[in-house]
Amino acid sequence: MKAPKFQYVRAESVTDALELLDRHGDEARILAGGQSLMPTLNMRLSRPEILVDINRLDELGGVGIDGDTVRIGALARHAEVLRSDIVKDRLPLIAEAMPHVAHVAVRNRGTFGGSIALADPAAEMPACILALGATIVVQSAAGTREIAAEDYFMGLYETARRDNELLTEVRIPAQKDGSVSVFMELSRRRGDFAIAGLAAYGTLSGHRVDEMRLVYFASEDRPVVGKGAAAALTGRDWSEETKQAVAEALEGDLDPMANLSGSPAMKMHLQKVLTGRAMDAAVARAGGAA
Ligand SMILES: Cc1cc2nc3c(=O)[nH]c(=O)nc-3n(C[C@H](O)[C@H](O)[C@H](O)COP(=O)(O)OP(=O)(O)OC[C@H]3O[C@@H](n4cnc5c(N)ncnc54)[C@H](O)[C@@H]3O)c2cc1C
Missing domain, CATH: 3.30.465.10 (Uridine Diphospho-n-acetylenolpyruvylglucosamine Reductase; domain 3)
Incomplete structure (x- = not known):
């Protein structure tokens, strides 16, 4: 399909772009890399009146x-x-x-x-x-x-x-000296959007988790902070028992949505698996043996 008709303006300055956004409100869209916007126009999922190209700014x-x-x-x-x-x-x-x-x-x-x-x-x-x-x-x-x-x-x-x-x-x-971070996702092929994923950032002393922030994506309508899971980790040694407690806490943190890539139950399972793998990696990166 082809995109519906739209007006195209190349903004010459940030002020110029802001004036156009102010004038056209939700009828305007910023055009940046176009990698998401252009497919949605071509599929007619979006019909803005005007595209404001910011690529020269x-x-x-x-x-x-x-x-x-x-x-x-x-x-x-x-x-x-x-x-x-x-x-x-x-x-x-x-x-x-x-x-x-x-x-x-x-x-x-x-x-x-x-x-x-x-x-x-x-x-x-x-x-x-x-x-x-x-x-x-x-x-x-x-x-x-x-x-x-x-x-x-x-x-x-x-x-x-x-x-x-x-x-x-x-x-x-900037990530603090001595901190640890781990990113993991599961997708059908490398480069595809994730089926389940996790970004983790915190500090450990050997096997003990001092603090950890766990953010889950590809589960719900937005990225979700796993507060219960993090609480189940804090101050504990990373062990089979902690892994079990974190998996249980995650049930309270996440309410995955079904989509083409999987059912809620499957996504919940995958996020638990990823949490275990991410914490193994975090312990190893912090200098403890996983
Ligand atoms: C085949 C394919 C695979 C992809 N896989 C992934 C993936 O695995 N993970 C992933 O994260 N992304 C993926 N993407 C999306 C890609 O990362 C996009 O580049 C990104 O989501 C949007 O960036 P863009 O610069 O192309 O934005 P555009 O397409 O230009 O804009 C996207 C939206 O954001 C708005 N916008 C853009 N910039 C601004 C701004 N500065 N201020 C206000 N509004 C703005 C636009 O108006 C539009 O609504 C994929 C895209 C394709 C085509």
Whole structure:
């Protein structure tokens, strides 16, 4: 199918883009990498009146560091984030997760900001930034807002960003020295969207878990923090008994939705399996034998 008719405008500045968003409201869509937007237009799942192309706005790109905060510009391509030494050194969770995002061709065009703006429930980056306690920066003609990742993901493709707001950057606290992170997902083929997935970040002393944040994705309509599972881990040695307690707690944390990739029961099972594997890896990375 072909896309429905739309008006196309290339924004010459952020101010220009914000004015267009303000004027057209929910009839406008930002065009970033186009890797998700263009297929939805071609399948006629979306019919915006106007596309606002932000690809020439260099100020929205790049990866930088400001003290202990890594700043990823909305227009930074997935491939650029994957190559970034700052990300490798300071955000190993994202460095580990990024190769799971689609394939090389999609990563060359798709943007970090596009992934966070879209908020696909099976996407890797939303789960990672939630695990790391990031802040999402959005801008409108009225000013700038900073939204904690905890408050940002609100439902299926629904976020706290308003229609007239441009996502400009994501600020992510650098992972602390001595911390451990693990990213795992199950998908039918490498590069496909996940069937189940987990981003974990915390600290361990040998086998003992001091604290751990577990964020599950591809289960519900948004990434979900496993609070009960984390509580069942905290202050405990990672053992068969703890694994069992965490699996039971996860039943209270997650309410998986059925979709084409699996039933709720299957997704729950897979998330338990992933939690066990991720914690084995976390213990090994922290220097304990798994
Ligand atoms: C074959 C294929 C496989 C894929 N597999 C995966 C995968 O495994 N995991 C994964 O996470 N993704 C996957 N994707 C999606 C890919 O990562 C996209 O690049 C990403 O989701 C959206 O980024 P984009 O820059 O292409 O955004 P676009 O397609 O340009 O935009 C997506 C949406 O976000 C809005 N938007 C974009 N940028 C902004 C901004 N700065 N401010 C406000 N709104 C904005 C747009 O208006 C649109 O509604 C896949 C895509 C394809 C085609």
